[in-house]
Amino acid sequence: MMNTTKLYQTDRYLTEWEATITSVTHEKDTLLLTLDRTAFFPEGGGQSCDLGMIGAYEVIDVQEKDGVVYHTAKAAGIIDAADIADAAGTPDTANAGDAAGGIADAVPAFPTQPNPGDTVSCKLDWGRRFDNMQRHCGEHILSGVFYQLFGGVNRGFHMGTDYMTIDISLEENPGITEITYEDALKAELAANEVIWSDAPVTVMAFETREEAEKMPLRKALAFDEDITIVSVGSVENAADCVACCGTHPSSAGQVGLIKVFKVENYKGMFRIYFEAGQRALKDYAKKHDILTQLSNQYSSSVEDFPEKLRTQEEKLASLKDELFHIKKALIENECIKLEELLAHNDDASIAYPVKQLSLPDVFNMAKRYMGKCKQLIMLYSQADTSYVLVSSGKPDCGALVKEYASFYKGKGGGNKVSARAIFSCKEDADLFAGLIQKHLR
Numbered sequence: 001m002m003n004t005t006k007l008y009q010t011d012r013y014l015t016e017w018e019a020t021i022t023s024v025t026h027e028k029d030t031l032l033l034t035l036d037r038t039a040f041f042p043e044g045g046g047q048s049c050d051l052g053m054i055g056a057y058e059v060i061d062v063q064e065k066d067g068v069v070y071h072t073a074k075a076a077g078i079i080d081a082a083d084i085a086d087a088a089g090t091p092d093t094a095n096a097g098d099a100a101g102g103i104a105d106a107v108p109a110f111p112t113q114p115n116p117g118d119t120v121s122c123k124l125d126w127g128r129r130f131d132n133m134q135r136h137c138g139e140h141i142l143s144g145v146f147y148q149l150f151g152g153v154n155r156g157f158h159m160g161t162d163y164m165t166i167d168i169s170l171e172e173n174p175g176i177t178e179i180t181y182e183d184a185l186k187a188e189l190a191a192n193e194v195i196w197s198d199a200p201v202t203v204m205a206f207e208t209r210e211e212a213e214k215m216p217l218r219k220a221l222a223f224d225e226d227i228t229i230v231s232v233g234s235v236e237n238a239a240d241c242v243a244c245c246g247t248h249p250s251s252a253g254q255v256g257l258i259k260v261f262k263v264e265n266y267k268g269m270f271r272i273y274f275e276a277g278q279r280a281l282k283d284y285a286k287k288h289d290i291l292t293q294l295s296n297q298y299s300s301s302v303e304d305f306p307e308k309l310r311t312q313e314e315k316l317a318s319l320k321d322e323l324f325h326i327k328k329a330l331i332e333n334e335c336i337k338l339e340e341l342l343a344h345n346d347d348a349s350i351a352y353p354v355k356q357l358s359l360p361d362v363f364n365m366a367k368r369y370m371g372k373c374k375q376l377i378m379l380y381s382q383a384d385t386s387y388v389l390v391s392s393g394k395p396d397c398g399a400l401v402k403e404y405a406s407f408y409k410g411k412g413g414g415n416k417v418s419a420r421a422i423f424s425c426k427e428d429a430d431l432f433a434g435l436i437q438k439h440l441r
Contacts, residue, residue, distance in 0.1 A: 018122070042070075057074065059071050134249065134277025137248040141255065154169075228244060230242060397416060
């Protein structure tokens, strides 16, 4: 198969063109199409592929192999051309025109099977293309700055949905061993200064390594021929210069903005999280809205919000400490009342309500009696539909829950000295407790 002519290499702003289909493969719900020429960029170099339309077929993936670009398109709804002819030539001549017209009307929604040799009009999704151009060029600029400022070499690049990452290896300058967030912010400012200068972005093709290596490359070449070099700024004073097969805007100003989010250690390198272009602007807008809403909620300006929040957190911590001691005193008081009840009650089991405590508090109270009390104690919070059972091990709390909770659609479990029975309503929980008391009585 002949190599595909890659129009995106010579015109990054081409969005509509004519092409001839050179092959078609039908695979379940998709078509695999090749064209004599294409502006659809295939996935590669850390950049996602272009999407769009080939005739009436929606392109959902683009890949390249051995110089040929393969376009995967949706095949749902495709009808065979013979079906149109059969419908148009129906024996019922009175309705033949209507039938043919009906099929013809449906053709835009239900395209016919494409064939090699067909000429098709192609159109790519420009919003997606420009988004990729902004982000990829932003990565070039930021990587170039890290190289110039810190001797950091980009050893990994990923364009994710919510952010991009580059993995910077500090191997060119032995005197620098760490990239801090403050360092990353310095790089961010320098990268945006390149954008504000609207430096030209040029793409140059070289047939040999020797020719390409005359350029001020920040990274050694990995191949020997058909080399494409992307340079930001003049060759004599380039902000970045590196081999790349992706698509880029014609000037740095079109990137718009670069914003670094965070820095983390990663396999002996430093992973930089960032965003560029319209995505960086959208991220800023989202976070600005969140911060403004929180500031308004705390009756504060955005500038004073951190101090206001710190003050509120101190008050909350004080209240939590106060609540802890109040609960501790309340549990102690309930334990005294329970122990007085146990001392004057010979029943085999006692159901004891704890009115003002939550279930976790009830568990804390129960810990005092696990494996120690002579009687079965069934503690419950009136705000919950659970019973916490504790005993010396006789009777077996876990066995009681396992045997009787299901009578009232309950569930739960535990061990000999403690168990929990959970019910959907308070009535069922109380019936369970009553049954246990009858059983032990």
